[in-house]
């Protein structure tokens with residue numbers, strides 16, 4: 001347990017969080033789209049988006065109950081958004097725009113999750129679907145300066161044998177370089193499927209030295225997160241926020257060095273917590289957890305990466321040194337190379353060492 005310093009209640013001028021170097025480790029391919037891109041792609045193809053989806057992306061972020069019904073509505077909207085992605089050009093555009101949006105918010109490293117199964121029918125199979133994404137991720141890395149790595153994610157809604165097929169595909173494309181597959185995930189409704197059934201797929205991924213990043217401890221409580229830890233041996237937990245409900249488990253997960261990909265806006269949209277204040281960010285940080293803030297599905301949750309850091313400051317009262325710690329956590333928990341990590345961490349130190357414009361020590365309007 002360690003005490004975090006708090007930000008002053010009113011900080012009119014503060015260090016610019018956009019300039020804080022960070023890594024973005026929890027972002028889904030379709031969910032990364034901007035509302036404008038979705039609307040444009042639908043119009044180009046003469047597709048009519050469901051009204052609920054149109055309202056959501058028009059600025060009315062989701063507020064769903066945390067039950068199967070809520071998840072079903074989320075899934076239907078996600079499926080409707082995914083239905084506009086039917087060509088190589090669109091797939092490339094989504095990767096390119098995700099990297100550009102991250103670059104604009106000070107992200108230096110993006111690990112983007114995708115289940116290539118959904119796009120395979122339009123591009124001649126699952127292998128071309130993945131290779132289009134890895135190829136564009138390499139180009140986007142060069143174009144934006146954001147290192148983009150790819151996480152192949154299997155789904156709890158599909159047969160565990162499909163997960164093994166995806167793990168083998170991911171293993172064949174394992175590559176730490178720009179655009180390479182560096183991780184393996186498990187997504188979709190945590191209440192579905194038997195976690196232990198996916199252990200074989202995760203074993204294949206582990207043998208290929210991929211980062212293991214299943215979702216867990218979000219829709220279900222610490223009991224299920226413990227199963228994910230026991231059966232899938234994660235390097236990071238997608239969300240993991242509800243691990244905090246069991247102090248002994250939290251202590252163990254922290255001691256094991258398993259990082260938390262915390263996505264505050266997502267938690268509130270999906271009803272895991274009723275208000276932003278209830279997201280246990282401070283509890284996890286004070287327990288010494290390595291935390292990487294993420295946007296999850298900005299298309300549906302209405303905010304991107306930077307907004308999660310802003311919420312840590314404004315909602316949870318994190319002072320700049322604690323915000324720098326969050327950024328360091330994201331960088332350390334990423335699969336960036338040692339050299340990249342050292343550079344990013346040094347730049348975090350530099351961000352923190354710069355005068356705080358709100359302290360009166362730096363130059364800001366009002367200082368002669």
Ligand SMILES: [Zn+2]
Pocket residue numbers: 026028187215238296
């Ligand atoms: Zn997710």
